[in-house]
Amino acid sequence: MTIFTRKTKNFGKLGSYLSSYLFLAILGGALVVGGIWLTRTWFEATPPEIQLLPEVKLLGASQNFTLNVSDATSGLSRVRVWLRQGQQEKEIVNQTFPGRRWGRGGREQSAQLTLNLEPQAWGFQDGPADLRVEARDYSWWGWLQGNRGQLVRPVTIDLTPLRLSFISTNEFINQGGTGLVLYQVNKPMAKSGILVNGEFFAGFPIPGGAAGQYLAFFAVPYFLPQPLTLELLAVDQGGTEARSRVSYRLKPKKWRNDRINLSDAFLTTNMPEFQSFNPELKSLTDPLEVFLRINRDERQRNDALIREVCRQSQPERFWQGTFLRLPNSKSMAAFADQRTYFYQGREVDRQVHLGQDLASLERAEVPAANNGLVVFTGSIGIYGQSVILDHGLGIFTLYSHLSEISVAKGQKINRGAILGRTGTTGLAGGDHLHYSVMVQGAFVNPLEWWDPKWIKDQVERQLAGLGAVAAPVKPAASEAKPKKPRPKGRTPEKKTR
Numbered sequence: 084m085t086i087f088t089r090k091t092k093n094f095g096k097l098g099s100y101l102s103s104y105l106f107l108a109i110l111g112g113a114l115v116v117g118g119i120w121l122t123r124t125w126f127e128a129t130p131p132e133i134q135l136l137p138e139v140k141l142l143g144a145s146q147n148f149t150l151n152v153s154d155a156t157s158g159l160s161r162v163r164v165w166l167r168q169g170q171q172e173k174e175i176v177n178q179t180f181p182g183r184r185w186g187r188g189g190r191e192q193s194a195q196l197t198l199n200l201e202p203q204a205w206g207f208q209d210g211p212a213d214l215r216v217e218a219r220d221y222s223w224w225g226w227l228q229g230n231r232g233q234l235v236r237p238v239t240i241d242l243t244p245l246r247l248s249f250i251s252t253n254e255f256i257n258q259g260g261t262g263l264v265l266y267q268v269n270k271p272m273a274k275s276g277i278l279v280n281g282e283f284f285a286g287f288p289i290p291g292g293a294a295g296q297y298l299a300f301f302a303v304p305y306f307l308p309q310p311l312t313l314e315l316l317a318v319d320q321g322g323t324e325a326r327s328r329v330s331y332r333l334k335p336k337k338w339r340n341d342r343i344n345l346s347d348a349f350l351t352t353n354m355p356e357f358q359s360f361n362p363e364l365k366s367l368t369d370p371l372e373v374f375l376r377i378n379r380d381e382r383q384r385n386d387a388l389i390r391e392v393c394r395q396s397q398p399e400r401f402w403q404g405t406f407l408r409l410p411n412s413k414s415m416a417a418f419a420d421q422r423t424y425f426y427q428g429r430e431v432d433r434q435v436h437l438g439q440d441l442a443s444l445e446r447a448e449v450p451a452a453n454n455g456l457v458v459f460t461g462s463i464g465i466y467g468q469s470v471i472l473d474h475g476l477g478i479f480t481l482y483s484h485l486s487e488i489s490v491a492k493g494q495k496i497n498r499g500a501i502l503g504r505t506g507t508t509g510l511a512g513g514d515h516l517h518y519s520v521m522v523q524g525a526f527v528n529p530l531e532w533w534d535p536k537w538i539k540d541q542v543e544r545q546l547a548g549l550g551a552v553a554a555p556v557k558p559a560a561s562e563a564k565p566k567k568p569r570p571k572g573r574t575p576e577k578k579t580r
């Protein structure tokens with residue numbers, strides 16, 4: 084009995100324990116589930132998202148922004164935007180969004196606002212400032228204050244109007260030649276230079292010049308079907324643009340016509356090499372067809388590569404004085420020769436020759452025309468084994484058809500240093516040097532850069548006007564007795580490519 088009673092008693096106790104545990108468990112479970120539900124809804128802790136476009140860091144006199152704010156869980160309750168500089172503050176937006184009934188979240192989950200900033204009209208000064216955005220949601224988190232999303236965009240206020248002023252340009256420019264323009268801007272630039280019939284040539288701060296003084300070398304087109312327009316272009320860091328037309332005196336040039344007869348011997352000797360490198364040409368059986376593909380398509384690809392190599396130039400002036408010409412050489416073809424190609428008496432192609440062909444002894448040593456940096460060595464299609472030097476401030480030279488290259492990319496080279504030897508690589512009928520001068524990748528007439536008078540009158544005189552002339556030129560050994568530049572007249576031509 085006693086035992087039984089105890090047993091029932093025990094059982095009763097156990098039952099009540101179980102039921103109270105069960106109750107607590109259910110209660111606890113309900114609390115956990117409820118808690119999870121609450122933290123996911125009423126007490127969620129994710130702040131609103133903020134996006135401010137465009138991502139500019141510079142504020143001009145007036146600037147528009149698009150502000151996107153969103154909160155997918157509780158909805159937006161309030162957005163505030165203000166600009167702050169030191170003690171000065173300007174509230175741009177202070178907007179409250181409606182809530183839903185029973186305090187359960189906001190009606191708006193996202194909003195897009197257009198902000199029009201007028202720092203000048205609001206009395207702000209040039210210098211650093213903060214653009215601040217704060218967005219809150221309808222969560223009960225943070226003692227019912229909601230989650231706070233924040234964005235601080237450090238900006239620089241720049242209210243100075245952009246001024247672009249012309250300083251000087253050449254007394255005259257030659258068709259196909261190099262031009263130089265000097266100009267001044269009154270603040271840091273994102274981009275500036277000169278547009279030559281719409282083609283952009285970047286400017287460089289004048290070495291040794293005052294702040295804001297720039298120079299830009301540019302290529303005067305050799306082919307001018309329409310009148311030439313020169314226009315300075317400056318874009319400041321806030322994206323404001325200024326343009327200014329440059330007037331000029333142009334000396335037109337008449338280019339020579341050159342007739343090239345393609346012999347079977349030339350085609351059968353030279354075309355297989357090109358076919359071996361280019362899979363597109365392998366299947367062709369007609370050597371003339373191979374030649375035409377090379378002379379047209381390959382030439383275009385090669386010129387595009389040269390342009391690409393010359394896109395970026397060192398902002399320093401490496402070159403000094405006149406450029407060297409291959410010593411003891413004879414001019415075989417000139418810049419902008421209008422070449423017509425004939426095969427068996429029939430015209431098959433036309434191209435323009437964009438450099439100077441110079442013939443000396445076979446495998447003659449090729450000196451660097453001026454101080455510079457080797458930016459390319461290797462094979463360039465029709466140009467064959469080639470070296471490109473960057474002389475700084477946008478001026479480059481190209482040495483082609485070499486049989487040997489004795490410098491490496493990245494090497495600093497002095498005027499007169501040997502780059503390699505002449506040869507017949509690429510599309511060359513005989514041993515010679517193809518020499519080109521490029522301004523930011525555009526081919527120009529090399530004659531000007533061989534002419535001390537042109538350099539003195541058209542380049543140094545302008546730079547001297549600013550006291551920006553570089554150290555006096557120390558003549559290199561090879562120039563101790565300067566060779567008279569070749570007369571501008573015609574030299575008897577031997578046909579080369």
Ligand SMILES: [Zn+2]
Binds near residue numbers: 416436439517518
């Ligand atoms: Zn050539």
